[in-house]
Amino acid sequence: MQLLRLTFKTLFGGRIKYITYISIVFFISSLIVALITVCLVSSEINKAFWNVISNILLGIGTSILAAALISTFELINVNRVINLIKFFSIDVTKKTVIVLPHFYNQLLQEKERGNYGLKTDTLNEITFVSYADFTTVKYLIALFQEHNLGLPEIMTDDEALEILSNEEKLKKYNTFLSLGLYSNKFSNQLNSEKIQNRYFNFEAKNVQNYGDRKIEYLEPVGVEKENWLTLTPNNQDCSDLSLISKINYEVNAKQKLNILILGGLNATGTKLLGEYIYNQWDKILCKGIGRNKFYELRPIINEKNFCMIFKINGQKNVSYDENATIKLDSSFCRI
Numbered sequence: 001m002q003l004l005r006l007t008f009k010t011l012f013g014g015r016i017k018y019i020t021y022i023s024i025v026f027f028i029s030s031l032i033v034a035l036i037t038v039c040l041v042s043s044e045i046n047k048a049f050w051n052v053i054s055n056i057l058l059g060i061g062t063s064i065l066a067a068a069l070i071s072t073f074e075l076i077n078v079n080r081v082i083n084l085i086k087f088f089s090i091d092v093t094k095k096t097v098i099v100l101p102h103f104y105n106q107l108l109q110e111k112e113r114g115n116y117g118l119k120t121d122t123l124n125e126i127t128f129v130s131y132a133d134f135t136t137v138k139y140l141i142a143l144f145q146e147h148n149l150g151l152p153e154i155m156t157d158d159e160a161l162e163i164l165s166n167e168e169k170l171k172k173y174n175t176f177l178s179l180g181l182y183s184n185k186f187s188n189q190l191n192s193e194k195i196q197n198r199y200f201n202f203e204a205k206n207v208q209n210y211g212d213r214k215i216e217y218l219e220p221v222g223v224e225k226e227n228w229l230t231l232t233p234n235n236q237d238c239s240d241l242s243l244i245s246k247i248n249y250e251v252n253a254k255q256k257l258n259i260l261i262l263g264g265l266n267a268t269g270t271k272l273l274g275e276y277i278y279n280q281w282d283k284i285l286c287k288g289i290g291r292n293k294f295y296e297l298r299p300i301i302n303e304k305n306f307c308m309i310f311k312i313n314g315q316k317n318v319s320y321d322e323n324a325t326i327k328l329d330s331s332f333c334r335i
Contacts, residue, residue, distance in 0.1 A: 084147055085149075086302065088177070098153070100134075100155070132270040132271035133180050135271050157184050174257065176258070179270065199306075211234070214232045215231045216230055217307070220293055242312060244261070244285070245261045246304070285301075289330070290334055
């Protein structure tokens with residue numbers, strides 16, 4: 001059904017909409033000629049002539065429509081789009097949102113390397129958007145647009161929390177992609193709630209101390225046996241850790257949301273995660289295997305809830321390292 005909606009959206013609203021309109025004109029023209037032939041033409045010779053004209057118009061219309069359909073399926077690249085819809089749990093009839101954290105001027109001692117100032121006059125404050133978060137947004141937007149899934153709505157974490165508390169506004173939304181961990185109020189809200197199908201926590205005694213940041217990961221160790229495992233860059237012999245987690249979140253008895261939290265303990269992990277998703281989502285993420293609470297291995301793509309951990313190799317104890325690399329740790333894939 002999602003693919004059918006997307007096909008019609010591409011046919012009548014995408015780059016090939018004029019080809020679709022032309023084919024419809026030829027179909028209508030062939031129908032009009034056929035009706036004229038039946039109702040007004042009495043001579044057999046004339047009827048034969050107009051039947052030929054009608055068939056030619058019908059043939060042209062069919063050819064153009066076939067070309068439009070072929071172009072449509074080439075544009076949306078059926079299998080990739082289906083996988084992308086599954087992975088991000090997209091509903092093309094509702095809104096998909098990217099939730100971006102922002103920082104106020106008085107909360108920053110200085111502009112760290114890895115941040116740039118995106119100046120917006122909000123309550124006479126200057127709002128800073130993290131370079132890592134902004135770069136990840138660009139990768140996600142490019143991914144959606146290249147697969148003709150439209151442009152996701154972008155909002156701040158404060159705006160997302162306001163919508164989350166408004167039942168009427170929330171009806172328009174289906175999927176929230178929340179970028180960042182400690183810096184994102186929306187991610188922190190979900191991190192603080194007791195959610196049965198959230199397989200992680202992120203914690204820190206002192207958020208400003210990069211060495212204090214850690215991920216608590218709920219690891220299956222047997223049939224219906226689970227242990228919370230503490231993951232830090234130090235005990236995993238890496239410079240940073242990133243995670244992707246999808247949560248089928250029950251807002252109330254009437255509505256559920258699909259929420260994906262994407263981010264690193266530090267800016268490096270967040271930026272590299274965005275680049276990794278853009279380049280590898282179909283080859284790695286959609287073919288990933290996770291272990292459930294029954295200690296069974298299953299494909300991640302079909303699961304409503306999952307958590308994947310990535311290791312970042314680079315310079316340690318810094319906020320941002322432009323030369324770092326990212327790698328999925330297959331031992332930390334939970335469904």
